[in-house]
Amino acid sequence: MSRTALERGDTLPTAGRPEREAVRSMFTGIAPRYDLLNAVLSLGEDRRWRRRAAQLARLSQGGDALDVCTGTGALARLLRSKVGARGRVVGVDMTEAMLAAAASAVPQVEFRLGDALHLPCADASFDAATMAFGLRNIEDHQGALRELLRVLRPGGRVVILEFSTPDRFMRPLYGLYSRLAIPVVARALLGHSGAYQYLTSSISVFPAPPVVAGWLRQAGFEGVGFRRMSFGIVALHLGRRPELPPPA
Ligand SMILES: C[S@@+](CC[C@H](N)C(=O)[O-])C[C@H]1O[C@@H](n2cnc3c(N)ncnc32)[C@H](O)[C@@H]1O
Numbered sequence: 037m038s039r040t041a042l043e044r045g046d047t048l049p050t051a052g053r054p055e056r057e058a059v060r061s062m063f064t065g066i067a068p069r070y071d072l073l074n075a076v077l078s079l080g081e082d083r084r085w086r087r088r089a090a091q092l093a094r095l096s097q098g099g100d101a102l103d104v105c106t107g108t109g110a111l112a113r114l115l116r117s118k119v120g121a122r123g124r125v126v127g128v129d130m131t132e133a134m135l136a137a138a139a140s141a142v143p144q145v146e147f148r149l150g151d152a153l154h155l156p157c158a159d160a161s162f163d164a165a166t167m168a169f170g171l172r173n174i175e176d177h178q179g180a181l182r183e184l185l186r187v188l189r190p191g192g193r194v195v196i197l198e199f200s201t202p203d204r205f206m207r208p209l210y211g212l213y214s215r216l217a218i219p220v221v222a223r224a225l226l227g228h229s230g231a232y233q234y235l236t237s238s239i240s241v242f243p244a245p246p247v248v249a250g251w252l253r254q255a256g257f258e259g260v261g262f263r264r265m266s267f268g269i270v271a272l273h274l275g276r277r278p279e280l281p282p283p284a
Contacts (some may be wrong), residue, residue, distance in 0.1 A: 048230050051237035053175045056151075060131050062231050063107070067133035069225050076221055082110075085270050086168055089197045090114035092263070092272055093164035098122040102151050102187060103145075104180075105170025107127055109138030111197075112145045116165065126162075128155060152180045157187045164188075167284040172242045174239040181255035188277040190219050194257060198248070200237040200264060200271035210269065214239070245271045250256075 049058040066073065066150040074082045089111060095118040097103055103112040106127030116125045127147045129135050135147050150156035152167070152174055165184045174180045184194050202210045222232035245262040248271070252260045257275030264271050 049173070049238075051234060052241040054173050054234075055175070056130075057134065059173050062234065063131040064133045066226060066231050067108070067131065067137055070134065070137070071110070073222065073225055073232075076225065077218060080268055081269075085197055085265055086111045087277055088112055088263075088265060089166055089168060089195050089272055090118055092274060093166055093193055094196045095119050095123070095164050095284045099124075099163040100161065101125045102155075102157060102163060102165040103127045104155065104167045104184065105173070106138055106145075106147065107131075107134045107141040107169075109145055109147065111166055111168045112138065112147075113142045116142070116144050126157065128152070128157070153183060155183045155187055159186055160189045160192075160235075162187050162189065162192055164193045164195065166197070166247065167193045169199070171196055171198050171248075172238050177251055177254055181251060181257070185256050190277055190280045192277045194252070194273075194275045194277075196202075196248070196252075196273040197270060198273065200268050201240060201244045202268040206267040206269070215244070245273065248273050 047058050047061045049055055049062060055266055093101060093115065095115065100123060101115040101117045101119055103115055106112050106129045109127050112125050112127040119125060125145045127138055128150045130151050132149060135149055139147050148156050152170060162185040163190055171177055171180060183197065190217050218232050219229040219238055222229040249260050249262055252273060252275045258278050259276040262271045262273045
């Protein structure tokens with residue numbers, strides 16, 4: 037692989053206020069190794085996290101589901117199994133290289149190139165919308181949450197999977213793992229560790245679940261809550277688009 041700007045580390049996004057083009061450039065660089073890195077760095081836990089996200093979307097056979105920041109389509113694939121052949125799953129991502137991997141791995145899903153802040157989807161067209169490990173990479177989180185609300189049908193569910201604040205007893209271990217193991221694994225698999233320096237710093241500045249729950253309420257969701265998994269390493273944030281008021 038030739039030495040790209042990403043490998044030199046000069047286009048990395050800023051943790052906490054990630055620039056869109058830097059995020060896209062970073063994911064373009066890691067797309068070929070993304071799934072392998074995920075599995076290795078999470079010690080295989082990432083599959084369990086996404087399975088739980090798909091369950092909590094509470095989809096029925098024949099339902100319509102949207103996965104935003106779909107990446108290589110791992111969660112979209114699970115949503116597909118929930119809605120069955122009569123249902124529909126759309127995956128949206130802004131990075132062509134990630135979507136190309138998704139389209140070849142999960143042909144049963146319709147993938148669309150698009151921005152989470154301007155979803156290429158009609159109003160009120162999905163029963164559930166998910167986003168796994170995307171929100172941390174979007175500076176305008178309120179804009180992204182409002183878009184999820186817009187495309188959900190009244191009563192439709194949102195499920196957001198994101199890294200979180202580990203339990204107190206886990207923190208020292210997790211800190212060591214982030215500082216020592218993640219860069220070594222990333223260097224071994226990618227040839228550099230730039231993107232994974234961003235991963236650890238963006239996780240450390242991402243707010244705790246009650247703050248994210250406040251964001252969801254502020255965007256207009258109701259029934260907001262969260263579930264922590266793996267000692268708080270990740271959290272699943274849940275909400276519902278309010279039902280329409282009965283006609284007067
Ligand atoms: C960490 S990956 C997560 C991929 C996948 N959801 C998963 O569970 O592995 C984040 C993805 O979000 C996408 N992304 C980041 N910001 C975006 C935006 N504003 N609009 C659409 N996609 C975005 C990136 O291109 C990348 O594919």
